Amino acid sequence: MRDQTWDFSLSSVFALICVVILLFSFLFLPWGGTRLTDNGARLVSDAFSGAPGAREVPLLWLVPLMGSVAVIFAMWGALTPERSRLATFISIGAGIGSLVYFITALGAPQDPKFPLGLGFWAAFGASLGMIAQFLMAMPPVAAAWEGFAAGTGKVFRVPPGLVPYLFIAPALILYFVWIIAPTFYTIYLSMTNWDGITDPKFIGLDNYIRLFTKDRTFTDSLWNNLRWLVIFITVPTTLGLGMALIFNQEMRGGKIFKVSFYSPLVLSLPVIGLIWSWVYNPSLGLINSFLTGIGVTDPPGWLGDRQLAIWCVIAAAVWRQVGYVMVLYLAGLKNIDPQLVDAARVDGANRWNLFKHVIFPLLAPVTTIIAVISMIDSLRAFDLVAIMTRGGQNTQVLANFMYIEAFNNYRMGYGGAIAVVLFAISLVFIGFYLRQTLKDELEY
Amino acid sequence: MSRNSFWKIFSVALVAILLFTACSPVIQTVTVEKEVKVVETKEVKVVETVEVKVVETQQVEVMKAADTVLYNSYNGDPKPRAFDESVVSMWNEAHPEQPVEHSIIAHEDFKQAIRAYLTADPAPDVLTWFAGNRARFFIDKGLVMDISDMWAANKFNETYAPGFQELASIDGKQYFVPTSYYWWAIYYRPSLFKQAGIEKAPETFDELLTACDKLNAVGVTPFALGDRFKWPTAAWFDYLNMRTNGPQFHIDLTDLKVPYTDPKVKKVFENWKLLIDHKCFMEDHAAYDWQEAIDPMVQGKAAMYLMGAFITDSYPDEAESDLDFFRFPIIDPALPVGEDAPTDGYFMAATARNSEGGKAFLAFLGSKEVQQKAFNELNRLPTRKDVDISAASAAVQKGIALIQSADYVAQFYDRDTTAAMAEAGMEGFMRFWSNPDDIDAILADLEAERLRLVEEGN
Numbered sequence: 001m002r003d004q005t006w007d008f009s010l011s012s013v014f015a016l017i018c019v020v021i022l023l024f025s026f027l028f029l030p031w032g033g034t035r036l037t038d039n040g041a042r043l044v045s046d047a048f049s050g051a052p053g054a055r056e057v058p059l060l061w062l063v064p065l066m067g068s069v070a071v072i073f074a075m076w077g078a079l080t081p082e083r084s085r086l087a088t089f090i091s092i093g094a095g096i097g098s099l100v101y102f103i104t105a106l107g108a109p110q111d112p113k114f115p116l117g118l119g120f121w122a123a124f125g126a127s128l129g130m131i132a133q134f135l136m137a138m139p140p141v142a143a144a145w146e147g148f149a150a151g152t153g154k155v156f157r158v159p160p161g162l163v164p165y166l167f168i169a170p171a172l173i174l175y176f177v178w179i180i181a182p183t184f185y186t187i188y189l190s191m192t193n194w195d196g197i198t199d200p201k202f203i204g205l206d207n208y209i210r211l212f213t214k215d216r217t218f219t220d221s222l223w224n225n226l227r228w229l230v231i232f233i234t235v236p237t238t239l240g241l242g243m244a245l246i247f248n249q250e251m252r253g254g255k256i257f258k259v260s261f262y263s264p265l266v267l268s269l270p271v272i273g274l275i276w277s278w279v280y281n282p283s284l285g286l287i288n289s290f291l292t293g294i295g296v297t298d299p300p301g302w303l304g305d306r307q308l309a310i311w312c313v314i315a316a317a318v319w320r321q322v323g324y325v326m327v328l329y330l331a332g333l334k335n336i337d338p339q340l341v342d343a344a345r346v347d348g349a350n351r352w353n354l355f356k357h358v359i360f361p362l363l364a365p366v367t368t369i370i371a372v373i374s375m376i377d378s379l380r381a382f383d384l385v386a387i388m389t390r391g392g393q394n395t396q397v398l399a400n401f402m403y404i405e406a407f408n409n410y411r412m413g414y415g416g417a418i419a420v421v422l423f424a425i426s427l428v429f430i431g432f433y434l435r436q437t438l439k440d441e442l443e444y
Numbered sequence: 445m446s447r448n449s450f451w452k453i454f455s456v457a458l459v460a461i462l463l464f465t466a467c468s469p470v471i472q473t474v475t476v477e478k479e480v481k482v483v484e485t486k487e488v489k490v491v492e493t494v495e496v497k498v499v500e501t502q503q504v505e506v507m508k509a510a511d512t513v514l515y516n517s518y519n520g521d522p523k524p525r526a527f528d529e530s531v532v533s534m535w536n537e538a539h540p541e542q543p544v545e546h547s548i549i550a551h552e553d554f555k556q557a558i559r560a561y562l563t564a565d566p567a568p569d570v571l572t573w574f575a576g577n578r579a580r581f582f583i584d585k586g587l588v589m590d591i592s593d594m595w596a597a598n599k600f601n602e603t604y605a606p607g608f609q610e611l612a613s614i615d616g617k618q619y620f621v622p623t624s625y626y627w628w629a630i631y632y633r634p635s636l637f638k639q640a641g642i643e644k645a646p647e648t649f650d651e652l653l654t655a656c657d658k659l660n661a662v663g664v665t666p667f668a669l670g671d672r673f674k675w676p677t678a679a680w681f682d683y684l685n686m687r688t689n690g691p692q693f694h695i696d697l698t699d700l701k702v703p704y705t706d707p708k709v710k711k712v713f714e715n716w717k718l719l720i721d722h723k724c725f726m727e728d729h730a731a732y733d734w735q736e737a738i739d740p741m742v743q744g745k746a747a748m749y750l751m752g753a754f755i756t757d758s759y760p761d762e763a764e765s766d767l768d769f770f771r772f773p774i775i776d777p778a779l780p781v782g783e784d785a786p787t788d789g790y791f792m793a794a795t796a797r798n799s800e801g802g803k804a805f806l807a808f809l810g811s812k813e814v815q816q817k818a819f820n821e822l823n824r825l826p827t828r829k830d831v832d833i834s835a836a837s838a839a840v841q842k843g844i845a846l847i848q849s850a851d852y853v854a855q856f857y858d859r860d861t862t863a864a865m866a867e868a869g870m871e872g873f874m875r876f877w878s879n880p881d882d883i884d885a886i887l888a889d890l891e892a893e894r895l896r897l898v899e900e901g902n
Contacts (some may be wrong), residue, residue: 113511195900196559196563197559197562197563197585197587216889280731281732281736283739283740284739301730301731303672304728304731305878306879389672389673390673392730392874393672408863408864409863409864409867410559410864
């Protein structure tokens, strides 16, 4: 009877909060002094690895050990109320275990050069809280809490409509801090002449005027992005669709082909850039070795040729994209109802008419998605250019140009203006893409 | 709405609170640092009172609390990295009370990160960097610590070669510790020269053109070049400009004081075009990076390479017996001779957290002991006069003589001029390779970039 009035599930939640504070202080707050890098985790790892200048921190390892034990049992206790008594006792034990460290640390002579820091005190408080959690479970406290919650229930009760927003609040905060705020800050910076050091000076639209009227590299980059875009929408889409149609049929070794065409997608773009720079090497590369092998006397210089280089880079990107498009189309083809195809066959449609009037229209949503993804990918193009030519040989694209202006030439404001232009162009396609995907979602 | 959902909401709110607490220690650190600064100014203003003593002890305590030295370097390549790490461990063994915390960042990334380092508060204490315009840029903006006291205390003004003292100083104050440099020269394979019937290394431009013709006649490409990433081409511009117009004009041009449309600049490209017309360069050089272009030289397909002394780090050791170098030929004998000898070294951030420890470590990095070690292990040429170089190979002795006989030592195009001008300039040189007749349009574009930089005040 008495046990039922001891509310251990409440105490487990309290213990969970305490142990999160404990581990957080240990990992991220200064254990001694004021520097964030002198956190508890660093002190323990330094002491164990014998790093130069490592401090003596006897028993500090107890804190993460006990913290990990407590976090497991407190969660277990909070999730399974019927077992929470055991969980409470174990996490109290863990609290006592870490208190052993705190008592030794407080008892030891203090180093005046290295005063105990915020992290230490927070963790100390948290471990006391872990021990005090049984108070939460005591019938009078629990009853008082219960009464408090019931009496002022309206204060705590959140309107049901607000609950989803509360849940996405952390994500929204992060989204705001990392995406929205920097976007607007970049728009502001693009109207300054900031060099990364001195205070930015507001210069209005000067950066944009220069970009569109005077900057040759900008126009060249824009053209290169456009080339990329045109190739990306047409070539991989056609090739990918063709391959998807072929591999969708039952054929011997089809899986091997599918995997081999898909495999470039697994590689990261810088790796692809490296591989293709070797393929394009004019004297030892795969292409020219082959060409000289069949008797071509003066094979082209590929990346060394200002007219060819951009097409070479795009070709490397296409190589990767084809597999991606193929997989998307294969998925689309699997979704086509075989009855429709059979019905068309019964009506006497030949292969071409079957494709033209049945299969391709049914693939239309996939085609739209692929077209939009290709557009966005071609605007994002950066890695391959950075690895293969660093923007030389007339291969400059907007993203790489922005990077060079901002981080090599130290024109943050000007780089920002390029970023804003790129963002504006992308926004059109992204908006189109979102409309398409949302429409699909609503249809299902 | 049961109690369960209340707890759910409560824990979500808690996570949000925890996120915000993550910011609070940062704020605290900043306030503490500010207190220290106030203490320092007080110390200057108040003279000989009891209060000062109290303040002083407090300050000493704070100084001692920062008892490590933060050292960020860009020595990412294997050999320099091993050297860098061994220097740090030498210091840490000798100074266990003030160990160095060392971070190595890849060369290119370091160049991007340097601004963030220097403007951070507190900043890393000691940083690797380049002498010349690249350092002056930050010194002019007040981001680099004045190390004149350390310089004088360690007698650097007696032990460093005068040219390098000049490089370290602005208006009589020292900001930079130049510790090593390397030379640029035309590396060549004597055996291929012999095969082509070239008796001696070319000393004049005409001799160089003749040598190109002779090498072409026996089917050897005169010059290897790998400028996919542009910068090796800048050496050609540096040398052709210094030989055609003299070092002073080169300094003025890289300082953005002379227009790129000056007829003298065009003359440089006329000489350059002579080399192209004599088929001096390997085909498709813009398709190779600088190391890939070493291959044709090793294979005996190319005879020469205008490159820095670090070429030997990448050149196969077994082939090095057939590798020598000579000074870039003279075009106008009336002009003083300039050479490229980029100098590397160290400086401290103006906001360094541990300025005393940083200066002590800087003095160690610039000491005879470390320079001797760098010389012995990496063939880095010392900037101190008291380093023993007698054990050096004939090649190194020759390199030192090459630089010491020069009237002017340049730092290389992308270090002598601003980063933006270097980027535009090198792109212009690359355009020139593929279309030499386009030179007027190219120079007009470079001039536009120069005017823009002058206007921006860089």
